[in-house]
Amino acid sequence: MGDRFQVLVDSDVSAEEAPRLAENVRGWLVSRRIIEPVLSDCTLGESGHPPGAAHTTVLENPSSDAFRYLTNGLEITVGRTFFWTPYTDLTCRMCGARFDPYSDPWVDAVGVWHQGDDSATFDCPKCGRPERVAEWSGESPCGFGNLGLTFWNWPPLSSSFVREMTELLGHRTVLVRGKL
Incomplete structure (x- = not known):
């Protein structure tokens, strides 16, 4: 079956600014109950934030949800990283x-x-x-940057949420989608 991912990559944030911006975004998502404030093993990375009670409000189809998978959290990556879709x-x-x-x-x-x-x-x-x-x-966009927000196994994010996140980040972003 495989795991799906969507990564919103900040293409322009500096290495120095990325940790602060990551914390701001995390706080914003927690305050809107899109993610839970606690870290858990809900991602394929080291740890991540489980979906919050209001996570469906940021989905293309709000009637879906991310709770049907064990791997279903938000992983915040800070540091110079190449985000891409394998096999393309x-x-x-x-x-x-x-x-x-x-x-x-x-x-x-x-x-x-x-x-x-x-x-x-x-x-x-x-x-x-x-x-x-x-x-x-x-075929699929690639993202190069110092900050990436990986939504593991979430249904497609809405375009309005992606725009809102881009405004919050204050830089160009790339949305990378794929399946492992």
Whole structure:
């Protein structure tokens, strides 16, 4: 069956600002009862916040809920991270070529970005056009950033909630969806 995830990635928050912003977002979500204030083993990561009593208010279809799965919480990731959907190709914006993101050159380029080089580039394997690593995408969006909010096994989030979260974060965001 697999686990589904939705990650709202703040694309622009600095490493220094990310912990404070993560705490602000956590407090905001708790105050609206979207998540519980306590941490538990409800995510595939180290720990997360279980859905709160009002979590259905942020869903595309409020009649669904996230309680039917054991893995169903919000995991807040602070630190330089590449968020992506496994098993999907990346696509060159110039020539449209698709390629496997498991290739060594791509993995190496992401590693350079992960070490702190925001200007790290990757050349398209077909046309050779260089593009900043953080600008690549494909069938599914990729997110590069210092703050990610992973909703494990929640039904689709509403577009109004994603907009509201983007406003709260105060930066560009990317919504990455996938299944493991």
